[in-house]
Amino acid sequence: MKFLIGTLLWLMAVSYPQAQNILGLPGEVTQGGLYVGKVAPDSEVWFEGRKLRLSPEGHFVVGMNWKQGAMAKFKLIDAAGQVRHQRLGVKKQKYDVSHIDGLPPKMVTPPKKLLAKIAQDSARVRKARKTDSDRQEFRGDFIWPVRGRISGNFGNHRILNGTPKSPHGGMDIAAPKGTKIVAPLGGRVTMVSDLYYTGNTLILDHGLGVNTVFAHMDSVTVKTGQVIKQGDQIGTVGATGRATGPHLHWGLNWYNERLNPALVLDHGNE
Numbered sequence: 001m002k003f004l005i006g007t008l009l010w011l012m013a014v015s016y017p018q019a020q021n022i023l024g025l026p027g028e029v030t031q032g033g034l035y036v037g038k039v040a041p042d043s044e045v046w047f048e049g050r051k052l053r054l055s056p057e058g059h060f061v062v063g064m065n066w067k068q069g070a071m072a073k074f075k076l077i078d079a080a081g082q083v084r085h086q087r088l089g090v091k092k093q094k095y096d097v098s099h100i101d102g103l104p105p106k107m108v109t110p111p112k113k114l115l116a117k118i119a120q121d122s123a124r125v126r127k128a129r130k131t132d133s134d135r136q137e138f139r140g141d142f143i144w145p146v147r148g149r150i151s152g153n154f155g156n157h158r159i160l161n162g163t164p165k166s167p168h169g170g171m172d173i174a175a176p177k178g179t180k181i182v183a184p185l186g187g188r189v190t191m192v193s194d195l196y197y198t199g200n201t202l203i204l205d206h207g208l209g210v211n212t213v214f215a216h217m218d219s220v221t222v223k224t225g226q227v228i229k230q231g232d233q234i235g236t237v238g239a240t241g242r243a244t245g246p247h248l249h250w251g252l253n254w255y256n257e258r259l260n261p262a263l264v265l266d267h268g269n270e
C-alpha cells in the first residue's frame, strides 16, 4: 500500500509539474539550459554530485549539459541537516548534423607548427571560463548582443571535409562587418585574446560561473579587468579566425559547460 501511494504521488508529480519547487527552479528543464534557483542562504544545493555555489541571498546557478539525460537530480540540505531530493524532467533538444566540404585542409587539420598555439589558446579560454566570482549580473535578463539572422545553432555537429568536429558551442548571428556588439548582461572582462580558431575573442564573467564568449570580432573596445554594464559596446562584428563570413559567434557557459544562448533570449522581435 505504501509503495502504491508512493507511486501515485510520483505519477502526480510527473503529470502535473509545479511551476516552482523546493529549489525555485521550473518544473521541467531543457538540455543546454541555464537556470537560476533560490533556497535559504544557509542551505546546501547539490546537482549530480556537485555542490553549487550560493549567493549571499541563496541564489544558485545550474547549467544542463547539451545531452543531459531524462532526469536532473538535485539534493537540498537545509541548515538543520535535513536532506530532500528533487528530480526534474529534462526536455530533449534536436541538433542538426551538417557537412561542410571543400575547406582548405589546413583549416580542418591544423598544421603541426600551430598545435602549440592552439593548445595555449584553449588553456586561456578554459581558465577564463573557470572564473568563480560572486558577481550578481547573472540574475538579470539577457539582451541580444547584436540583432541579425541566426546562421548557426547551438549543438549542431559539423563534419568538415568528412572529419567530425565537436558540436557547435554557441549561436552564430549574421551581421555586417563593423556592426556594434553590446554586452548582453553586465559583467567583468576576463579575457581578450586573438585565437587561431575564433579570432578576436572576448569573455565576460557574469557571476557564479555564468560567462559569455564573443568570437570572430573585428574590433574589441574593452580591456581585461574592465567592468561593464548591460548594453555597453564591447566591440564590432568581424570575420577574424576561422570564419567564412562576418558574424558574431556568441557562447554562453556555466563554468566550462557550454549552454544554448538561444534559450536565454527573448525571441519576440527577432
Ligand SMILES: [Zn+2]
Pocket: 152, 168, 170, 171, 172, 248, 249, 250
Ligand atoms: Zn559559431
